[in-house]
Amino acid sequence: MISIRGLTKSFRGAPVLRGIDLDIEDGEKVVVIGPSGTGKSTLLRSLNFLDVPDAGQITVGDLTVDAARASKSDILALRRRTGFVFQNYALFANKTAKENIMEALVTVQKRPRAEAEERALSVLRETGLAEKADSYPAALSGGQQQRVGIGRAMALGAEVLLFDEPTSALDPEWVGEVLDLMRRVAEKSQTMIIVTHEMQFAREIADRVVFMDGGKIVEAGPPSQIFDAPRDDRLRRFLKRVGREQGAG
Amino acid sequence: MRALDFDYMLGLVPVILSYVPITLAMAGASMVLALALASLLAVERVIRVPVLDNLVVLFISFFRGTPLLVQLFLFYFGLPQLLPALANINGVTAAVMGLTLHFAAYMAESIRAAIAGVDRSQWEAAQSIGMTQAQMMRRIILPQAARIAAPTLVNYFIDMIKGTSLAFTLGVTEMMGAAQKEAAGSFLYFEAFLVVAVIYWIMVEALSQVQGRLETRLNKAFAR
């Protein structure tokens, strides 16, 4: 169970999150959509404390962190309950695919090396990259790198995985394999929050779609409501615009 | 113009060569200590601990801003007058101290720049998996910064080897000191200093070869 209360964040006096409230059930898939610059990434990054929110509470499982007085150990504890998948993959450049996945298990979770290695290899098999275990990121395609990035987050055993536009930096030819892997992750009743511009994928994977505009949640509901019967004008305009761009709804 | 005394020069080669170990030992010890100190200074410059940061800036500024020879004299002739405990400081210790502090100041700046050159995504990925600051630095950032800084650091090591020649002014008989003594006996200054110059030159050239191989190795992870 994840609970976000009154989350706010400004960058140099410019408010980016203006009070976000959101509850997410275990195993729920929430897709966040909205125009550029609306604070979608900032919301996700705040949940992982890559951006430090100004105020609000974040509850993940049995841990509640008050943003305004989060201690170092609060922040580490929160990060250890949340896995982040980056738009630009952000694999450790000095580590192989296998080592990228092992790193958190060994260094952060203090698991024995052999156990971590076994886990990394099993995750690599799931992502279809077993034969790339010893390749460095520079030797992998964008799609392969992102699959390792997702594997790295999966291996943490985190309560929630946060995906910030995981396919936006990919050449179109690699988008499919990454979305396929995300579908497989979703089947394992993993809680996921996904920011994406892939509307077809959103409709298919989401239990709930959250539409953000101007740093606020404007409308939220099941995909059928958001895509087929949107209530808010801004959401309708947004869907029309992306519909034109993506050539489908 | 007189002809060069080649026989004298050939005879001198093994004499000077026998001082290569002391030269390399001073340079090696100074390099290891300077690298360790420079890494600490560089990490401090990146995370900026209040007050300590000002001291580090001052340290770097002083040791970059004054000549190595002056620093060596300060340690060898100056400090013992202030601190009687150092009255028996020997030339090698003073030289290693001076070389360490002098080159640590330079190397700290290149390591700091290399750390800043590591892509922001690497920091964020390390933070996102819950690494502490120290884990992130040691396992992710410094190894990548090392690759960026390696060519510059090897250049400083080369400068350091040449810098050990100043130790003869502190009474240390290393390669330069030995050449100086030989020349004073034979009056064949040109021959003696030419021999020592060529030996330094060969050592530095050999190091440049190692430098090339080191870079290939460090770049392994980044090549396709």
Ligand SMILES: Nc1ncnc2c1ncn2[C@@H]1O[C@H](COP(=O)(O)OP(=O)(O)OP(=O)(O)O)[C@@H](O)[C@H]1O
């Ligand atoms: N580190 C930062 N410093 C200053 N401003 C920032 C920073 N990060 C984000 N912003 C600003 O905050 C606003 C929201 O950014 P955010 O990245 O959260 O939007 P987004 O909804 O993810 O947009 P996009 O769809 O383009 O990714 C933008 O105006 C952005 O310029």
Ligand SMILES: [Mg+2]
């Ligand atoms: Mg974004």
